Amino acid sequence: MDGIREIAVIGLGYIGLPTAIMFANAGFNVTGYEIREEVVEKINSGKAHIVEPEIDELLRKAVESGNLRATSDPEEIRGKDAYIICVQTPLREDKTPDLSYLESAVKTVAKAMKRGSLVVIESTVPPLTTVKMAKLIEELTGFKAGKDFYMVHAPERVMPGRIFKELVYNSRIFGGITPESAEMAERLYRSFVKGQTFKTNSTVSEVVKLMENTFRDVNIALANEFAFLAHQYGIDVFEAIELANTHPRVRIHTPGIGVGGHCLPKDPHLLLWPAKEDFGLIKLAREINDSMPLFTKDLLFSALKELNVPPEDATIAVLGLAYKGDSDDTRNSPALAFIEEIEGDVKAVKTYDPFVPGTSGSVEEAVENADAVVIATDHTAFKSLDWEKLGKLMRTRILIDGRHVVENPPRGFLFKGIGRGEF
Ligand SMILES: NC(=O)c1ccc[n+]([C@@H]2O[C@H](COP(=O)([O-])OP(=O)(O)OC[C@H]3O[C@@H](n4cnc5c(N)ncnc54)[C@H](O)[C@@H]3O)[C@@H](O)[C@H]2O)c1
Incomplete structure (x- = not known):
């Protein structure tokens, strides 16, 4: 060798x-x-x-x-x-x-x-x-x-x-x-x-790596734009995506509260950086994905308004801090960007993430006396939460789903989810 x-x-x-x-x-x-x-x-x-x-x-x-x-x-x-x-x-x-x-x-x-x-x-x-x-x-x-x-x-x-x-x-x-x-x-x-292993020159290989993550970022942005449209037309974007993906040559990605981690939010910037011209699409996709925590804030604040809860009096419980499900990695997490968006405008923010130290000891502790719960990470454990039980601990029953974790909106809650236009 x-x-x-x-x-x-x-x-x-x-x-x-x-x-x-x-x-x-x-x-x-x-x-x-x-x-x-x-x-x-x-x-x-x-x-x-x-x-x-x-x-x-x-x-x-x-x-x-x-x-x-x-x-x-x-x-x-x-x-x-x-x-x-x-x-x-x-x-x-x-x-x-x-x-x-x-x-x-x-x-x-x-x-x-x-x-x-x-x-x-x-x-x-x-x-x-x-x-x-x-x-x-x-x-x-x-x-x-x-x-x-x-x-x-x-x-x-x-x-x-x-x-x-x-x-x-x-x-x-x-x-x-x-x-x-x-x-x-x-x-x-x-x-x-x-x-398999492939050989090429170093610039091709640099571009290949950056194209892979940019492909994912741009496709997530497209899915997020479909989610915005679903709210306009009063439909559930996840039902629409599932049906569109039955087409043999279509694979639409998953919309959500944002894109995080060490790589995806930065690699499109690395790809564009040495270029002499700005072609628009990749940058716009980044902006769309970066705007998702703010879109989630809009969903939350419209729910608070519907139930006459002044934001400055509201306690918000955020479930999940990691950027992806069943991980402890909070690097560039949209959950953190969302918290930054709301922090100055609400009374208090409580957090719970079973993988991240320094958050509440249990989901019950986090949602107690909260006016709204916002799901920011798709941890498996969040898929089987007992909303009837948790609802009893809350002051106001608002549930905002930023990750399509809740399949059927629980009874007695004002539910809003990204791309869930019909609720
Ligand atoms: N983490 C991933 O999943 C992943 C996937 C694919 C590609 N990458 C890429 O791989 C690279 C590394 O990512 P990572 O997640 O391992 O980063 P990391 O931050 O976990 O690790 C980098 C390590 O390098 C050390 N370091 C920094 N400067 C040094 C120096 N001059 N001499 C010696 N040590 C030094 C740091 O202390 C740190 O421990 C990045 O370019 C990233 O984009 C990461």
């Missing part, structure tokens, strides 16, 4: 730690380089700092075999055969990409690498970034890209909650700055990847 034995993984978060574990358990000698010292300590004691099925067992195996060690000391990643960069690539306040983590990681790698090293960027990056980072390495080392070192963008497609399955069975793309770079990375990853 091109003589690759020693690997450094840079950044041990949701992507980097599982990747480091997979390579270690495939027999490579892996050093995980991470700037957060508390994370390094935890990993070296065999404990994961992220929640993910199977991770504790697989991490323990990797650490006990001696194949995985974490460090904050850049000296310990000197002269490795391959470097795999998995640092975060978030947006700044003004929605432009913050590539400072990536640049700092590339500089660390440039100092540590040797002639012949393979450098892989797994982070999601704006188009043309891998080529720019290869130039940065050339400047810092005097090495020539494609001759003295090899460089690849290998985007990650895993979904939290299924990471260890998807790392093995998802298909992977290797975008090399030269064909030889892509071939080298493909051979390396085949040590544990059983899905």
